[in-house]
Amino acid sequence: MTIKTTRRAALAAIGAAPAAALSLPAIAQEKIEWRMVTSWPKNLPGPGITAQRLADAITAMSGGRLTVKLYAAGEIVPALEVFDAIAGGTAQMGHTASLFWGGKVPAAPxxxxxxFGLTPLEHITWIDHGGGQEIWDKLYEPFDIKPLMAGNTGFQMGGWFKEEVMGLDDLKGLRIRMPGLGGEVMRRLGAAPVTLPPGDILPALQSGAIDATEFLxxxxxxxxxxxxxxxxxxxxxxHEPNGTGEALISKSALAALPADLQAxxxxxxxxxxIRALxxxxxxxxxxxxxxxxxxxVELRDFPRDIIAAARAAAVETLNDLAQRDDLTAQAVDSxxxxxxxxxxxxxxxxxxxxAART
Structure with missing residues (x-):
């Protein structure tokens, strides 16, 4: 009688164990909420939608264990302060573009x-297979930030101009919104590049504060x-033959997550x-x-003299960039x-x- 009772109890305990094993972790699981700040107007076609979709995907894939709440440009921090927000702990994650951070990390753009660089697919190949990610990580390491590709707007257009551009002379003194290394090339061609957050571009163009702009x-x-x-x-x-969207993630916040949530x-x-591209x-x-x-809208090709001069200026720009410091030189060489x-x-x-298809 004692043996039967013991055996019955043991079998019951074994049968109950899987259910208990499944239920106990669920009770103990901690709900985590991250803030994602972005450089984009909310739901802007392209990067704005990408950012929201990314936040939603992480939340859904984690079963709600990690909820990512998105804040568009200006809701918590201005569009061009996303990097500082992640480095300073205001948010755990950001969605932006690395070309905004040349003043902090010269090679970031x-x-x-x-x-005149890499096409979208070539860029992905460089980051994933050509050592680009390793250098990107080193560049951002002092700021406790992990950078990742997280969206791509593909090939960019050359820009919007109020007046037709017939040649190099028409760039002299032209006020154009163009951040990043393309802006430096434009400066060398005689233009006056400025950096504006996306939400400020149209008002500046309408008011005459700028004469031209590029965007996506x-x-x-x-x-x-x-x-x-x-x-x-x-x-x-x-100036931008590729349009990689950048996810900035606090390394400390990422390390604090369980391994499955990190993945x-x-x-x-x-x-x-890939989906965004x-x-x-x-x-x-x-x-x-x-x-x-x-x-x-009237489509125009840049005149040949502008393309030739811009290509030469791009070489000089990268040469000068490589002189900044050893790590920047590594990034340029890579x-x-x-x-x-x-x-x-x-x-x-x-x-x-x-060419054959055309």
Whole structure:
């Protein structure tokens, strides 16, 4: 009788164990909330939607254990103070573009794009397979920030101009919103580049505070309404042939997460990076037609003398950038090395195919 009772109790305990094992962790699981601050107006087509989708994906993939609440530009911090907000602990995560941080980290703009540099796919290849991520990590390490690719707006357009640009002389004194290394190239060509947060660009263009602006591609540019103040839309976007969105994550906050939640954050960023790039290509194709056929925008190619001068100035800009410090030199060398490594293959594959298709 004692043996049967003991055996029955043991079997009952074994049967109950899986249920208990499943229920106890759920009770003990801590709910974590992160703030994500961004450089974008809320739900701006392209990066604004990407940021929201990323926050939602992390929340959903974690089953609500890690909730990411998004704050658009200006809701907690201004658009151009996202980096400081993460470094200072105001938020655990940010969504922005590295080209805004050249004053803090000289090589940072390369991780959005470099003038006459890498295409979107080439950029991803450099970061994931050509050593780019390792250098990016080193650059941001002093600020306790982990950077990741987290969205891409694809090829950029050359910009919006109130007046037609016929040659280099028309750039002299031109006030153009163009941050990053492209802005430095424009300065060397005689223009007067300025950095403005996205939400301030259209008012500046309408008021005459600036004569021209670049931003992203047709989808985002249409949403921003630049066609209301400037009719000439130039191509190619030599200053930013790629548009990587940057996730900034507090390394301390990330390290404090359980391993599975860390993996979710990293995976969500990678997934959104590819999804956003495909979305950008699809929407840009559609919105370019709207701009030309419905909004009266006039497409223009940059004159050859501007392209030639800009290409030469881009070489000088990167040469000077590499003189800043050893780590910046490593970043420039890595970027240039990736460009050289991929150039022949891109010429033989993409360039020749597009020429044949056309």
């Amino acid at each position: 390369l991780f959005t794009a470099g003038p 591609g047709p989808s985002s540019d249409l949403a921003m309404g630049f066609y209301r103040a400037a009719k000439f839309y130039y191509t190619p976007g030599w 979710i954050v990293m995976s969500a960023c990678g997934s959104e990076n 495909g979305e950008a290509e699809w929407l840009n194709a559609a919105r370019l037609k709207v701009l030309v056929e419905e909004k009266g 970027f240039r090395g990736a460009s050289k490594h991929l150039a022949d293959w891109s010429t033989q594959s993409v360039q020749k195919f597009l």
